[in-house]
Amino acid sequence: MxxxxxxxxxxxxxxxxxxxxxxxxxxxRGVVTAMAPAQALHGELxxxxxxxxxxxxxxxxxxxxxxxIKPVGRDDTYWQADLAVNCRPRQPGEIYLExxxxxxxxxxxSTAAVDRTLKLDDYRAIPSVADIVLVATDRVAIxxxxxxxxxRQVRELGPGxxxxxxxxxxxxxxxxxxxxxxVDAGAGxxxx
Numbered sequence: 001m002x003x004x005x006x007x008x009x010x011x012x013x014x015x016x017x018x019x020x021x022x023x024x025x026x027x028x029r030g031v032v033t034a035m036a037p038a039q040a041l042h043g044e045l046x047x048x049x050x051x052x053x054x055x056x057x058x059x060x061x062x063x064x065x066x067x068x069i070k071p072v073g074r075d076d077t078y079w080q081a082d083l084a085v086n087c088r089p090r091q092p093g094e095i096y097l098e099x100x101x102x103x104x105x106x107x108x109x110s111t112a113a114v115d116r117t118l119k120l121d122d123y124r125a126i127p128s129v130a131d132i133v134l135v136a137t138d139r140v141a142i143x144x145x146x147x148x149x150x151x152r153q154v155r156e157l158g159p160g161x162x163x164x165x166x167x168x169x170x171x172x173x174x175x176x177x178x179x180x181x182x183v184d185a186g187a188g189x190x191x192x
């Protein structure tokens with residue numbers, strides 16, 4: 001009986017990997033994984049969030065879309081976050097962010113399970129990441145993970161609420177973010 005052994009890649013091998021056409025990839029625990037094309041609503045939320053971040057960020061910080069993130073202590077995983085904020089000087093030839101302070105993932109039906117588990121766990125382990133934001137596409141809802149010392153707390157936001165990232169000077173009213181989008185208003189936000 002023949003057995004097939006799958007080659008697990010390192011991040012260095014992955015960054016040299018060219019893939020096929022315009023397909024975007026991530027490296028998940030050594031396995032190259034193609035990313036499904038995003039729905040228009042996903043792209044619109046990413047664009048709206050990026051514009052609000054740029055408008056509100058404190059000086060020297062910048063917003064990066066499709067930000068490459070290599071989790072601390074892992075040489076087998078490379079994520080592409082929808083958005084990230086970096087407040088360190090740009091490095092020549094920089095491929096992934098060494099120390100993002102904010103990471104945002106807009107949840108899609110095809111990615112939500114991985115975003116809420118593997119990605120969230122990896123992002124929470126990065127010392128520089130103070131805030132992680134998971135944005136729903138099916139309703140007006142955001143999960144805002146904030147670090148307070150060594151503890152991470154999540155705040156669930158909904159209609160009428162405002163996402164605030166005080167360290168970066170960012171304020172995003174959810175009603176304005178989701179205005180004119182065909183999503184369920186859902187229940188109001190609450191602290192968890």
